[in-house]
Amino acid sequence: MSAKKVWKGRFSKPTAPEMEAFSHSLEIDRRLYREDIQVNRAWAQALAQIGLLKARERDAILKGLDQIEKELEGGKFPFLPTDEDIHTAIERRLTEQVGPAGAKIHTGRSRNDQVITDLLLYLRRATEELITGIRRLQEVTVQRAEEHSEVLMPGYTHLQQAQPILFSHYALSLFWLLERDRQRLMAAQRRCGLMPLGSGALAGSGFPIDRHFLSEVLGFEEPSPNSLDATAHRDVPIEVAFAAALLLIHLSRYAADLILWASHEFGFVTIDEAYATGSSMMPQKRNPDSLELIRGKAAAAIGHLTALMSLCHGLPHGYNRDLQEDKRPLFAILDDARSSLEIFTRVWQTLDIQPEAMIQALDPDLLATELADYLTHRGMPFRKAHEIAGQIIRWSKSHNVPLTEIPLSTLRTFSYLFDEDLRHWLDFRAALERRSLYGGTGPEAVREQLEKAKQLLSQTTPEPESPEL
Amino acid sequence: MSAKKVWKGRFSKPTAPEMEAFSHSLEIDRRLYREDIQVNRAWAQALAQIGLLKARERDAILKGLDQIEKELEGGKFPFLPTDEDIHTAIERRLTEQVGPAGAKIHTGRSRNDQVITDLLLYLRRATEELITGIRRLQEVTVQRAEEHSEVLMPGYTHLQQAQPILFSHYALSLFWLLERDRQRLMAAQRRCGLMPLGSGALAGSGFPIDRHFLSEVLGFEEPSPNSLDATAHRDVPIEVAFAAALLLIHLSRYAADLILWASHEFGFVTIDEAYATGSSMMPQKRNPDSLELIRGKAAAAIGHLTALMSLCHGLPHGYNRDLQEDKRPLFAILDDARSSLEIFTRVWQTLDIQPEAMIQALDPDLLATELADYLTHRGMPFRKAHEIAGQIIRWSKSHNVPLTEIPLSTLRTFSYLFDEDLRHWLDFRAALERRSLYGGTGPEAVREQLEKAKQLLSQTTPEPESPEL
Amino acid sequence: MSAKKVWKGRFSKPTAPEMEAFSHSLEIDRRLYREDIQVNRAWAQALAQIGLLKARERDAILKGLDQIEKELEGGKFPFLPTDEDIHTAIERRLTEQVGPAGAKIHTGRSRNDQVITDLLLYLRRATEELITGIRRLQEVTVQRAEEHSEVLMPGYTHLQQAQPILFSHYALSLFWLLERDRQRLMAAQRRCGLMPLGSGALAGSGFPIDRHFLSEVLGFEEPSPNSLDATAHRDVPIEVAFAAALLLIHLSRYAADLILWASHEFGFVTIDEAYATGSSMMPQKRNPDSLELIRGKAAAAIGHLTALMSLCHGLPHGYNRDLQEDKRPLFAILDDARSSLEIFTRVWQTLDIQPEAMIQALDPDLLATELADYLTHRGMPFRKAHEIAGQIIRWSKSHNVPLTEIPLSTLRTFSYLFDEDLRHWLDFRAALERRSLYGGTGPEAVREQLEKAKQLLSQTTPEPESPEL
């Protein structure tokens, strides 16, 4: 069976072999085969509706597509070196199987509307996976927070110990961040709801295809309102890429924390051996490679997003072949987000948390804010109280006396407002409890927060809303 | 009046002058002064509610803030070289004005929660401006489309003439793209709705501040549920930056088209002199600098977004001073998006469109698809019809006979299916009319599209929904 | 044959399967096999020199490596699913073949120094290919410039016709740009000259390996001076990536020009059919896909460079697994640069240049600078002359009289300095000839430039200098 270019008629010369190789995209776009078959099925029905296919031609095509799907699923599809991309490969194979009817499948459509339709269908599925993956990680997060709901640890800013917090409060900070990532992905998914098919190459199909039928049968919300807009732009794929890249960046920050906490010097957690790796040279090593790779993939995601945006920047209107280069970065971000989400979830779930190490790490200096707050409570303006507390810390350092062990008499030389009840303040747990306002690290506030998180998880996800257009 | 660092107590040594200069952010963050004063007002009330300020202290502070606002509005605020940022400048000035009460304003809060609260308030306002600006551009777009609703022009893919389209169809492609940009900005704006204030440096305020009151009085949706999440992350500002950057990229594509169309070779439009620029050397030049600058600023926006994402990538948890560097790129994107939107709107509105040049540019080859569609209509499989049409184009080139002037007898040597009625097909306007399906470039479809667009514009924008949290 | 992890001893639990998949890099790094074998050969000799391998063990290893190389070249290497990367796959296979001697090959080294040594060897070869490819494109450029050395065309700024230039001058602008790209690649290649092998994981090998021997036998300039520096940093690969990305950006600009020039409206060139592509829908299309893909790949390169830089930004010292992610973007840039260079060279070489179309496109307004220069020549201050020339252009537009056809009498109403000899100035070729200063577009200057370019090409490329360290 011959496999000539679909556009060979106008050309008197074959494509140069190095150009074939250069423009070949099959390795990248073959993953769209399910969507392409789905689109072909719908298109065949739509053509039949307006008499461009006879019923038996349509049926032959539908049967042929079933067969092709089986071949592709089973890895038995006979790809030819001349197949430019998955779309022409499937059309070529269809024509081999069903003859002239196959040669009618491309009537009234273009690869431009076909490719972007396939892609949006793919993105709806890929974002669904990420949304589900986030939910799973949120569940594990709630679970880890509950298991260690009362574990104290140092909270950090600037990588310096700042104030005592609950580990569960730390864990839940990830929960809410993920919730926003989920919302962003759902919004991006909703915006994949406008169906481009029927837009032709740019101007709309030359045949009165029922685009509302196509939209419904393919599971879109509605047909896109403008054929140029539908084929020229890539804002929706870029929005998906952005939401996934941001998720990766968020994972990278928590990964960086766990890498640090797994160090000998911190020792707050141990990464499960199933997610750690050894060294080819140093026998003692147990490296948090899983987390480092997540951080690495987040860097790659920034690059891919940059590529996608640069691709569209200043590009003349209409489809340009540059846009073929959108798939490599887009698929890479989606793959990396999916696998990183899975690996992070597993690392987090199997993480061996060391509450004693966390508590032992607490430096009495963490209570300096309590000292200032105590004075404020006694009526001293905060700015003054902060300064005095600072001086006491300085004294404590230079006299090598921990904050909690400075005699009251000494403290009173800094301010006569200090009194016996101060010792109730200079206590890590008391400091926590003073932060029980909504959103704070106080045990009660965290319990409330945990309830709120669980409630959110128990809600059945609403149906994706229709796009506003 | 002294202007010592707010944190001077703990330090025995002053900051090095070069470090002062290095960490200085006043030039960048002074634009947040309105929001900072608003936050100070709310905070004073909240402190008074729980007795940390007496009523007269609160009133003195509120009066002082009014005064400071006037100074700042009038450019008369006495900034000192030692003011680190706008936040400490205002606190310093307040203390100068109202004495010890001023020194109480920072009770129970940190710059960490204060800065991000200011920033989110600012972003809500800045996104509102962009949303309004987009609406304005959409209105102008509809207006230009209506003015030239029946103007034919070549539609392009790969910068090659592809099929005839209506100019109004082209214009409306911008309308729908902008609608998605608007939706993205509105979603980002909604996500600015969680109020961080009361989160302290990381762990929550040490005083039982009523955060629901604060949220309401500042116009947020609700207080943020986790103090670490609220102070450590920048996902919401990054989302705003992304939505604005994508808008700029979209403007850059339409700008690139207009630059091209304003060239001598295309001649489809003339840029109004008010938005063009001459040359310092070549007296004849009338350059579309306005549009080129928009394209340039879109490139800058890609860079700024990259910076924001790199900033957060792998960063340890909690606030780190790196995050101070978020404002420069963020403000630059917002400024550039706002001004580019305005300039593009004005260029577009004043653009001198040349319908005759557009029509004259139409190449008969644009009708090649009609040739193939004709044969398909007559029952030939499209793939075959496409090939034959390609051969005819080849013949037309080599014999130097325009497609529309090839005798029927010659065409019939390619396919006996060609007949007299072909001439009704080989006509630019007929080609348009064949594309009257929903979303197509056919005049009727475009009229319908225009109605839909106008309807959308006439809807009052719904109140921003509450965030889902 | 067993294929356990090289670091299995310390672990009581196997790696999770999803972690295996996640950390697997074989698909990416297998292209380093040649270099890995080369490094193994050198290492075996170095171990033998200090008695860590017996002569027959060394010989067995060398023979085993020959065998493995053949297997890899022939696509017959028996990869196992448990092979983490190409380095452990080769070591595993070697041990299968030569027994205990194979188990000695990793003595005193680490994957850290091994991987970066392989990579630098690879980069030296890959940059050499690019350097050679650039030379080829420079040669084609000189050839095209010579073929069309006297062809006039409009020169553009702001995409507006600016002044007449020679096509050969345009072509040579690419020549000099490429020369700087070549210099940058040569500099990056030179900086690949410090050999990391013997640096171990971070601290240097524990055995007194002769690193100067290794450096020499592997073709490096010298051993790297600090083992931490050698294993922790990726500045040299990033520099290579930058030089290649910049080359791609440069090709993207010339590609964008040719895309534009191949449009119906410009018509200055025709892309050879061997490098053009048709449309699946529109039979007449001949799209410059080759050039569009180059432009697309340049966008990807910006992203890859961003990824590489983000990867290293803020990364803790020493090797971190994040760095595994350096290879995907690095190899992608190198592949894209190599193939784009080849395709651009072929498109450029086979380009059908249309001198008549170029000349016909020349707008008389291009001579406005001559008008101003004439007046300047007659003693009028340039700023005044420029203004008058501008007014004349304005008059010409409003009266619809081309600049070259305005009667002298009319011109004299603008300035009495105009005289008969003006007609010698208002001529495209005369305008060219007035720009014969060094570097200008005057025919003589271009001839000189062409000579200079040819001379540069005829020089044998100097041996790469030693690095300065």
Next chain:
Amino acid sequence: MSAKKVWKGRFSKPTAPEMEAFSHSLEIDRRLYREDIQVNRAWAQALAQIGLLKARERDAILKGLDQIEKELEGGKFPFLPTDEDIHTAIERRLTEQVGPAGAKIHTGRSRNDQVITDLLLYLRRATEELITGIRRLQEVTVQRAEEHSEVLMPGYTHLQQAQPILFSHYALSLFWLLERDRQRLMAAQRRCGLMPLGSGALAGSGFPIDRHFLSEVLGFEEPSPNSLDATAHRDVPIEVAFAAALLLIHLSRYAADLILWASHEFGFVTIDEAYATGSSMMPQKRNPDSLELIRGKAAAAIGHLTALMSLCHGLPHGYNRDLQEDKRPLFAILDDARSSLEIFTRVWQTLDIQPEAMIQALDPDLLATELADYLTHRGMPFRKAHEIAGQIIRWSKSHNVPLTEIPLSTLRTFSYLFDEDLRHWLDFRAALERRSLYGGTGPEAVREQLEKAKQLLSQTTPEPESPEL
């Protein structure tokens, strides 16, 4: 005094005020005033040489420029709102001062060649500053390495303790990295050596200016060989930006290390108070803000480089106004690199290093490689030895016996090769000494390395070579 646009003649309408604001670049480019005056001086001389200025006109101009320079230096230059940029501001002022002679200064040149010439001059100076700054940091590095030449500390990979190293070896790793940064900056600086002036807007000046004279008097190497190349491209500024961005990324990695080492948990160093900052809320804090800001600015630099590359990607040939946007990112990178280099140097110089904390942090597991190397030394294949050492580490963990305290008898149950002399191996300093090969962390090797570094510093920097063109 009037201040009309230099190109006003051809326009019948004024520029819109919002367009004035949009295209205004004076705030950004005014820093080029020194270079612009220098270029004007040279140009005046060159015009005089060919009779386009009379001697007294030239002298008046030179005197006027002196005056203008004084005004600008003293902050007394009377900028007008209508000044588009520094170049037209200076020309406008010159004409105010010297009358018609001033109106002649722009004869035969364009802002295109003028701006890029100014910029290259600026870059030569700015890179010189960075090169000098690097040398200073290298000197401080050598000094710190010498002060603590024998201090032991844990070396890390994957943020896990890996092997003992010398602090001085760590410090010197920065030295060599900086040396490559310096080389890259010098190469970029050399590539600034081709003088664009005389290239006009694109085609070369219309007057026979002596460009070799200009090049010499302005301190360039030679005039650029092609006027289009000289005005259309920005590869040289981008190369400078890249070299500076890479330097910033390198500083960010060492900054991240010091931030980590300054944490309570590591405690290896204390940042001098002059470069630390406190908290507005927590009195005890001493935050390494200086280093965090450096890390933040490195993220910004990645963004700026991305912007510069996106700006040029796919841009049509010749100068386009987009290129005005090159200055903001370029100047930002240069400023940030200069100030970060200075601040890092000061932090590094004043850093309080805690040798005892470093030594105390050494975990006996760091000696696991010695265990494996010992067995290898005794003839066991390394791969086997590594496995046994791994098992011993596992035993040590599960029995809670530090590696150095496992009885020989127990070790011998793992391998009979262990013997009394093992204790000479299981010692941190012995482990160091075993790594005395070239480039290793052994004390002797580090001494040698230090000598090499000092020697390099003592070399007078060679004159920048001429560019190869």
